[in-house]
Amino acid sequence: MIKSMTNEYAAKSLVPEGFVPNKALGQNFLASESVIGAILDAAQIDGKRVLEVGPGTGALTEGLLLRASFLAAVEKDGRLCDYLAAKFGDRLSLLHADVLDADLPLLMGTEPWHAVGNLPYYATTPIMLRLVSLLPASMTLMVQREAADRFFAGPKDRVYGPVAVMTACFYDAEVVVRAPRGCFSPPPEVDSVVVRLARNSTQASDASAFLNWVRQAFSMRRKTLCNNLQRNPKLPDVLETLRQPADVRAEALPPETLLWIYERLHD
Ligand code: SAM
16 A cells, blocks of 8 residues: 655754755755654564665664664765764664665675665666665665656656666565655655565576666667677577567567576576
8 A cells, every 4th residue: 555645744853953965965854754654664674684775864764773683874975974873873884885886795794685765866776776786685765756667667668677677577566655845854856755675586696697788788779689789699599489570679578578588698
């Protein structure tokens, strides 16, 4: 069931005194206790190992700490890292880094882990792709409404691409919370939703290698799959087995077909 939130603000400000948000880092902080509660409930992370992406001023962090067995967080803004370190001390494994470059496997270890975050709008797609390449057990991600379309797109949709392919191949995804712009401080220009992605049973020997291949397959949207894959010599036979034309484009093929082609090319 999708929870739709109202424009209700929390009574207390979640932003530290005198702090000026950095727009370039997508700093729209959650300011609604009911949305924060809904995200924490949707995440289902009680007793689990959790990575929080972009903790900001800690709106979600407090609740995550109460529920998770281990919480790591990666924050790019050094001012917020100082604030969070003072607020949470060693309860939180905090890394001052860009989540796109951070050594997440080292931070999270080999046990299954779950990702949670209210993602900065300017980097939603790269952050989602970074996370999915590591196949966390679940991801509960707040994104701006338009960005959410990328998770659910299908062949021929304008925004069909690597995010939709990785989501459909490896996760069951649903929108679990809707939050209007008034739930944030400062308010962003569009409304947001929370997408919860739970790992499905599809095996992946190397999701990161598959993602790189999918990126290549979609790299030039007007080019055929054959041309984007630099005329892989095995591809014509694989396409023929599928009764697909030799000049088919990646955008015309469903996610599971792309995964099937990848596996045939790499077995
Ligand atoms: N979680 C907080 C909340 O809900 O109020 C903050 C969310 S705010 C939309 C996004 C946060 O991600 C900001 O704190 C921002 O500094 C941080 N951030 C932006 N780009 C980042 C990156 N590449 N790596 C890590 N953190 C980043």
